[in-house]
Amino acid sequence: MTQDYSLNQQLNHIEVSEIRQFDEAVSGIPGILKLTLGEPDFNTPEHVKQAAIDAIENNYSHYTGMAGDPELRQAVADFIHTKYQVDYRPTDEILVTVGATEALATAITTITNPGDALLLPAPIYPGYLPLLHLNQVTPIYIDTRATDFVLTPELIEATITAHPEANIKGIILNYPSNPTGVTYRDHEVQALAQVIKNHHLIAISDEIYSELTYGESHVSLAKYAFDQTILVNGLSKSHAMTGWRIGFLMAPSTLTTEMKKVHQYLVTAATTVAQRAAIEALTTGIDDGQAMKAEYLKRRDFMFAGLQELGFSVARPDGAFYLFAKIPAELQLNSRDFTKALAEENQLAIIPGTAFGDAGEGYVRLSYAASMATLEDAMARLTTFMINHRAA
Numbered sequence: 001m002t003q004d005y006s007l008n009q010q011l012n013h014i015e016v017s018e019i020r021q022f023d024e025a026v027s028g029i030p031g032i033l034k035l036t037l038g039e040p041d042f043n044t045p046e047h048v049k050q051a052a053i054d055a056i057e058n059n060y061s062h063y064t065g066m067a068g069d070p071e072l073r074q075a076v077a078d079f080i081h082t083k084y085q086v087d088y089r090p091t092d093e094i095l096v097t098v099g100a101t102e103a104l105a106t107a108i109t110t111i112t113n114p115g116d117a118l119l120l121p122a123p124i125y126p127g128y129l130p131l132l133h134l135n136q137v138t139p140i141y142i143d144t145r146a147t148d149f150v151l152t153p154e155l156i157e158a159t160i161t162a163h164p165e166a167n168i169k170g171i172i173l174n175y176p177s178n179p180t181g182v183t184y185r186d187h188e189v190q191a192l193a194q195v196i197k198n199h200h201l202i203a204i205s206d207e208i209y210s211e212l213t214y215g216e217s218h219v220s221l222a223k224y225a226f227d228q229t230i231l232v233n234g235l236s237k238s239h240a241m242t243g244w245r246i247g248f249l250m251a252p253s254t255l256t257t258e259m260k261k262v263h264q265y266l267v268t269a270a271t272t273v274a275q276r277a278a279i280e281a282l283t284t285g286i287d288d289g290q291a292m293k294a295e296y297l298k299r300r301d302f303m304f305a306g307l308q309e310l311g312f313s314v315a316r317p318d319g320a321f322y323l324f325a326k327i328p329a330e331l332q333l334n335s336r337d338f339t340k341a342l343a344e345e346n347q348l349a350i351i352p353g354t355a356f357g358d359a360g361e362g363y364v365r366l367s368y369a370a371s372m373a374t375l376e377d378a379m380a381r382l383t384t385f386m387i388n389h390r391a392a
């Protein structure tokens with residue numbers, strides 16, 4: 001560029017995520033084994049792929065309506081009704097988005113003005129903060145360390161009280177949680193819904209891991225705070241379809257009407273062929289996730305037990321495919337030093353907890369979206385590392 005342009009100042013606050021940075025930094029280490037990224041290791045089910053092939057052959061090559069293919073919106077409505085007992089009208093309360101990511105961007109842009117604040121329980125998925133920056137929204141973190149990463153109504157109340165000057169518009173919830181795996185039982189969701197209603201907050205509830213709970217079934221926030229909830233979901237995790245980029249945005253029609261304006265000028269509509277595949281995933285394949293979940297459960301149990309044996313304490317790992325483990329104090333290593341040393345000395349890459357904000361210091365995130373053989377190898381490497389460092 002020959003001239004210095006003054007670009008969007010907000011971009012000065014945005015960095016490549018620490019997850020990606022770390023992943024790239026360790027990729028050059030020979031023999032490195034990675035439990036870094038949050039991607040299902042399964043392939044998209046065959047019948048879903050076939051639906052996309054059929055769609056191409058049948059010339060599904062045109063735009064769909066902005067809100068998405070009507071058949072898909074009906075399938076989403078049926079899915080949310082059947083699985084979570086929440087009713088959204090396919091006609092005007094559901095938008096099909098380009099992954100959960102576009103749903104989040106659209107929701108944040110729609111509900112905020114510059115100078116507003118949003119509450120973010122921390123540690124937190126790093127995809128949200130850059131979207132706040134782009135919209136000039138102030139993040140207010142709710143530190144959940146003291147409650148083992150469980151968000152409570154008391155923590156929300158205390159944070160609101162501590163920020164009397166802030167124009168707090170809403171809260172972003174994510175459960176089952178990336179990075180902690182924590183999720184909420186029915187009475188806990190009810191209690192969170194109540195405090196959200198009491199404070200007239202809008203909750204963007206990112207429930208992208210809703211199909212991956214290992215104890216009780218998932219309970220959507222929309223069940224108890226329908227009018228206040230913008231519900232985000234999608235097929236990336238439930239059907240191993242990250243690359244298809246299909247997400248869902250659901251809310252009362254007053255909000256959806258406004259969100260549709262943002263969505264249509266950001267992306268027009270999600271890819272037509274991927275939407276046809278999504279119909280197959282949510283109808284014939286409505287329970288495709290169950291077999292994957294059974295595998296994740298075995299892996300979780302294996303990793304959870306192994307980590308505890310090595311002296312890590314692990315947050316309530318009831319959902320998603322992550323374990324958030326506390327580094328044993330006697331090692332005297334912070335998150336970054338621990339993960340760097342582990343990658344260099346034993347060729348195992350896991351993510352420093354600080355990638356999820358300051359509240360993640362002292363922790364590491366392991367993804368168990370990997371085969372059992374890979375996980376066994378990973379635990380062997382971690383065991384060697386721990387023995388060496390305890391002896392030192």
Ligand code: PLP
Nearest residue numbers: 038099100101125178208234236
């Ligand atoms: N929300 C959370 C909590 C995630 O962990 C991820 C992906 O890792 C996303 C959203 C993004 O989902 P998508 O790939 O559908 O955009």
